[in-house]
Amino acid sequence: MMGPSAYLILSGILFAIGAIGVVARKNALIILMSVELMLNGVNVAFVAVGSYMGDPTGGIFAFMVMTVAAAEAAVGLSILIAIYRLKETIDITELSVLKW
């Protein structure tokens, strides 16, 4: 049977794309989506390793990550709505009341 290394590489690529998105994008909504992509990259690694080893921990962990990601998205989107109501933009370069 093939080891999980191919899946680990895939997860690494997904995670890297997400991380680059967070650093390079300016739209807060896209940044939020990139974070979700990073989390899903992690999920791929967990599920692959868990199923390779026949250990349920990986799958359980992936479910926990999904739950947390949902909660995070809910809070994140509501923060974005609040900021849009005040400034009519969600471009993070325009948010400069506080110095970065």
Place this chain on the structure above:
Amino acid sequence: MIAIPFDSSQVMQGIASIAPEAILVCTAITVLMADLFLAEDGKWLLCWLSLAGVLAALGEVYLLGSSRIVGFSGMITSDGFGMFFSTVVLSACALVLLMATGWSERAGTQKGEFYSLILMSTTGMLIMAKGTDLMTIFLGLETLSIPIYVLVGFQRSRMTAIEGALKYFLLGAFGAAFMLYGMALIYAATGTTKIPVLVYMSVGGGMAGSSLFLAGMGLLLVGFAFKVSLFPFHMWTPDAYEGAPTLVTAFMSAAVKAAAFAALVRVAMLLFPGVSPAIGPVLWVLAVLTMTVGNISALGQNNVKRILAYSSIAHAGYIMVGLVAGDLLGSQAALFYLLVYAFMNIGAFGVLMLISQKEDDGYDIHNLRGIGFKYPVLGALLTLFLVSLAGIPPTGGFIGKFYLFSAAVKNGYIWLAILGVLNSAASIYYYLRIVVYMYFMTPEGEVVTPHTPPFGYALALCACAAVVLVLGMIPGAVLTMAEQSVLSLLM
């Protein structure tokens, strides 16, 4: 189909191990429910209800004591170490709730969800401090963080608040993703997420050759660095601290830091020795840079909240010194320092909340002109807390720094100790600058009139001052407690 055996004693043990958390969650839900039925002028009751829940949880922590209770097949362990940090976190929460009695009314946070979120976040902190599985640590971290994101942006009509919340949220989620990827790599390298099993596998350098494991530990460290605001992952701290309602800032700086360091100390004490040649120098550099960057950035600030935010970054660096030392004395000193830091920082924010008339501009250092002589009690209290933060005797801050740096010296990190002391000396400048403004600057126009604190608020301030002074003069008992709790970790 295999029948899953049901062991009632195991279940009871599991429930016992999370009893304080269960009390907090029940209180949080009760507060939310009570909020529906209370009239607008009866909302003050919510604060006291939350406080009662926190005190009950604190009582439960002491009922359980430092005996080792392993719950949910090793996911969570209630031991001496957990007890120490539960005490720190719950006391910080209790102090903040006491201060809320005199503050919520005028800050617009007299709402059920505000208290409920604080209690939920505290629950996450306890879980994080007691987690003995990477999964529990992650869930604790998120249970802690998500309510804090909301609390930072609670006053959502203020641009600074919502902007601080967004920055904290984006960087916090980013950091959590790194930590999670680290956990996934550790899982891939070892096939387990249970810390005791990982310790068994990594002891004596058993895993030091696995690049997957090392990368996992590194990413885990990055995740922790985001939470405890180590350089270069500290960017969110000043913005989130300045934007948040000051009460939440006090809570974050004391309790969130303590909980994140609790999990970090657990991981560092147990797993880092196995990979120390690779990770030791990294921690050394992180500690020095964090201290230096925090202190230097604080020098030029004029907003007192921002000064304290940068100072909190510097303090994370001091605490890291204890982790670099890596032995019993170092961890013991780190624990002691986190306890003292919680009290002195909440105290300092508490006094500032009374003096400032409104958020944002209200925390400008110029507003402190002339406070010292006109309101001697407030002036003296703020001076005491700042002196303790600067690490000048006879305060708890001095004892904590003394032990941290002596642990570094004892383990041969002489340069680290020297740089730490130099940093500490530099920090005296900006702490005393606030004191100078209070006593020696003549006010332009009227001296601001501080709010009169109600009984609970005054009690919280007195408690902070008493703890800072008592720990500065007779630290023995708490140091022993810290030592015991680190020992219970190593058993």
